[in-house]
Amino acid sequence: MAQMIVEGERREAAGKNANRRLRRSGRIPAVMYGPRQASIPLSVDPKAVHDILYSESGHNTIFTLKVDGAEQANAMVKGYQLDPVSGHLIHTDFLEIALDRILQVTVNIEAVGLADGVKLSGGIMDIVTRAIDVECLPADIPDSIKVDVTRLQINDYIRVKDLPPDPKFRVMTDPEVVLITIVPPIKEEVPVEAPAEPAEPEVIKKGKVAEEGEEAPAAETKGKSAKPEPKEKDKEKEK
Template sequence: MEAIRIEGKKKTETKKSANKRLRKQNFVPCNIYGGASGNTMFYAHENEFNKIVYTHKFQKAKVVIDGSEEWEAIIQDIQFHPVSDRLHHIDFLELVPDKKVITEVPLTFKGVPEGVKEGGGKMIVKRRSLKVKALPKNLVEEIEVNVEELGVGKAMQIADIAFSEIEILDSPEYAIAIVASPKAMEGAAIPEPGEEGETEEGEEGEETEEGEGGEGEESSEGGEGSGSEGGEEEKSE
């Protein structure tokens, strides 16, 4: 997997007013943590993140600070401004070669299910990503799932996916995709406007935006929470 290069500058000021000034100049305050070097604060222009944030694939980052210091990392948490939806803050987890990390990897679906082609059913996607645990060298951009043999009324479960070098942490009984029969689709209740439902576009209750203070996720083997210094300072302004 090719890492996306992100060039930034070290940040020394910790006051909220300093972050506010940076954002007005289209810079994004960031933290990188998890390695031997501890927590490092930096900032980069928001355009530096286009290829790693606005993509459906999982990506590694090569963070270069002040043109000399380099880290290989993954995004651990992203905060967007609640009104403008612009990037507000990003936490990166430094990758250590012999230390497994926990992260989300997106799913992609290959082929047209037999139950759709032959039985007139409709495939309903239940999950768009999986939580995995792996060494940095074994991380993948996406997990491809072949659904061509999925018949009407059948479901594909997480247990049907196998990787020798990646551990899937979600319950093996969870459904990834199902093919609903035409009768089931006809009898399905049509959700009222604003009501959550399960469709091909995503799973029930899927979050569509990042909330503040999302730095408490388990980030690496044997520990929970980001432990970053930017947790207190990075509140919506």
């Protein structure tokens, strides 16, 4: 596959206002860093950078950076900035590299296969560490580091030191770091309902039943009691 090319133009104007005008014109500000010279402010087409970032090797892609259509350099994307609202690229940094010098890069971990603990026991695969650091020549940068997980059972794990050695790169991440593990399935707890308490029987008070010819007892009144009848002595005084 042919090496990708990014066309850059030197930019003289700097500052927020100049960068806004540049973005409105369809380009974004960029800076190229390198060991041979001071940093160079550039403007580039954001689509070219987008194509690099979303390629198979992503930000580890080595491409040809042309400056003003003439000067060329091998470069990689060192960093980039996205608009927090639109998600569009608004700035990027490039790093000039020498093809004969070892450099350190971050490479993604890729799980290969279906773990026995997932297939047979219903476990869940957890990729604990998604990328590790390696040192290698630019031409030997792997697109990803593949990890075979087919034999992993529940609670098994693979650490950095379990990776098979590769003569093209040297792993720089701590060898004890866990990369992938299989965790037990999550059991769904069914809430236990408390037994319903038996209803208490309604107690009906029995009153005196009036016999034929007798008046039934008056019902009790709530609140203030009725005024009592005057006594016999009081009646005599009134006369």
